[in-house]
Amino acid sequence: MPLRIPEAKDVAGKKVLVRVDFNVPMKDGTVTDDTRIKAHLETLKFLRDSGAFISLVSHLGRPKEGRDPEFSLKPVADHLGNVTGWKVRFVPDCIGVAVEEAVASQSQDEILVLENVRFYKEETKNDPSFAKKLARPFEVFVMDAFSAAHRAHASTRGVADYLKPFAGFLVKKEIEALSVVRDNPMHPYVLILGGAKVSDKIGVIENLLSKVDHIVIGGGMAYTFLKAKGHGIGKSLCEEDKIEYAKKMLSLADSKGVKIHLPFDSVIANEIKDGVTAQVVDVEKGIPDDMMGLDIGPKTAKAFCDVIKEANTVFWNGPMGVFELETFRAGTKNVAMAVAEVTKRGGHTVVGGGDTAAAVNLLGFSEQMTHVSTGGGASLEFMEGKMLPGIEPLIL
Numbered sequence: 001m002p003l004r005i006p007e008a009k010d011v012a013g014k015k016v017l018v019r020v021d022f023n024v025p026m027k028d029g030t031v032t033d034d035t036r037i038k039a040h041l042e043t044l045k046f047l048r049d050s051g052a053f054i055s056l057v058s059h060l061g062r063p064k065e066g067r068d069p070e071f072s073l074k075p076v077a078d079h080l081g082n083v084t085g086w087k088v089r090f091v092p093d094c095i096g097v098a099v100e101e102a103v104a105s106q107s108q109d110e111i112l113v114l115e116n117v118r119f120y121k122e123e124t125k126n127d128p129s130f131a132k133k134l135a136r137p138f139e140v141f142v143m144d145a146f147s148a149a150h151r152a153h154a155s156t157r158g159v160a161d162y163l164k165p166f167a168g169f170l171v172k173k174e175i176e177a178l179s180v181v182r183d184n185p186m187h188p189y190v191l192i193l194g195g196a197k198v199s200d201k202i203g204v205i206e207n208l209l210s211k212v213d214h215i216v217i218g219g220g221m222a223y224t225f226l227k228a229k230g231h232g233i234g235k236s237l238c239e240e241d242k243i244e245y246a247k248k249m250l251s252l253a254d255s256k257g258v259k260i261h262l263p264f265d266s267v268i269a270n271e272i273k274d275g276v277t278a279q280v281v282d283v284e285k286g287i288p289d290d291m292m293g294l295d296i297g298p299k300t301a302k303a304f305c306d307v308i309k310e311a312n313t314v315f316w317n318g319p320m321g322v323f324e325l326e327t328f329r330a331g332t333k334n335v336a337m338a339v340a341e342v343t344k345r346g347g348h349t350v351v352g353g354g355d356t357a358a359a360v361n362l363l364g365f366s367e368q369m370t371h372v373s374t375g376g377g378a379s380l381e382f383m384e385g386k387m388l389p390g391i392e393p394l395i396l
Helices: 035-039 041-049 074-084 097-104 128-135 169-183 202-208 222-228 240-255 298-309 330-344 354-363 376-383
Strands: 015-019 053-057 087-091 110-114 140-143 164-167 189-193 214-217 259-261 265-269 279-282 292-296 313-317 348-351
Touching: 015 041, 035 041, 035 074, 041 053, 041 169, 053 097, 074 087, 074 110, 087 097, 097 110, 164 169, 169 313, 169 348, 169 376, 189 202, 189 298, 202 376, 214 298, 222 240, 222 292, 240 259, 259 298, 265 298, 292 298, 292 330, 298 330, 313 330, 313 354, 313 376, 330 348, 330 354, 348 354, 354 376
Parallel strands: 015 053, 015 140, 053 110, 087 110, 140 164, 189 214, 189 313, 214 259, 313 348
Antiparallel strands: 265 279, 265 292
């Protein structure tokens, strides 16, 4: 998928609006994880070095009505200045006179951070008049927020109708890495799925079923498949309305020669709490009615890893268990180790953002993957084969 990437001549001396994703975790007005901020630094450094006048627009959280100090981007602007040493000025609005005056007085070595765009309800409605106001002080638009590219909002899609749009380097990196696993995988290709819900992964399964060789299923969604096969799952997570779908997928995969791997042992407990007494039970024996599966068991982890290690392409979306708690982390850690081995011997491995990205970061494996996506929902929709609204204007 060829994208319009800016060259220095496209932005030199120009007023450039950059859509970033500064929707970062905050506590007591302080940024607690700046991974998303740092992901944009390659794009921002290029624009600075090219002589652009840079303004950044982003959302933060989900403010309900109008301005809310809790969701102000001022602490994020301060953090950006602190981690880069760059001159950063916060602008207390994202449209109107305040922005126009700030842009008019901006020095080339200064980055403007505009206030939270979601303080205006018109943002999420992709209101054309609001998008036009956002665009008014600028000449060029750079879309670098891949994680928001699946949303047709004014700051991700609307402004591209009023400014010449380009893809930032983070968006370019995301599209290139995800395109390999979606459109041009090396075989054997292993799709690893986990997390809570089958319903979240239906589109990915259906789009990739004819392209993959193996599908490894863990996490909460595995129990819907296990119940579809007639196993007792106790009070494990289960989407009752997706049991028939699971049966259909098992049959369809078999007809296509795709092997679906499900857990055959499970780490169970009667509640989700660290330090709780946990035990391993074979799936064939069934999970007791008062217990729930919270991680794949050790035999399953070994079997999954044996399959993964043979892969040349891996796409992983969804942890194998409740990785946030030490008691139920082993399955996800073992899978991460296996995926890292694939990367080490030259395979292409992509982690699909969201909880999976959080898991590999927590476990220290993010540098051992070919690519860890910054977009949970965006990466899933891209892998489903959908055209992302924020990407469509950037395609050559």
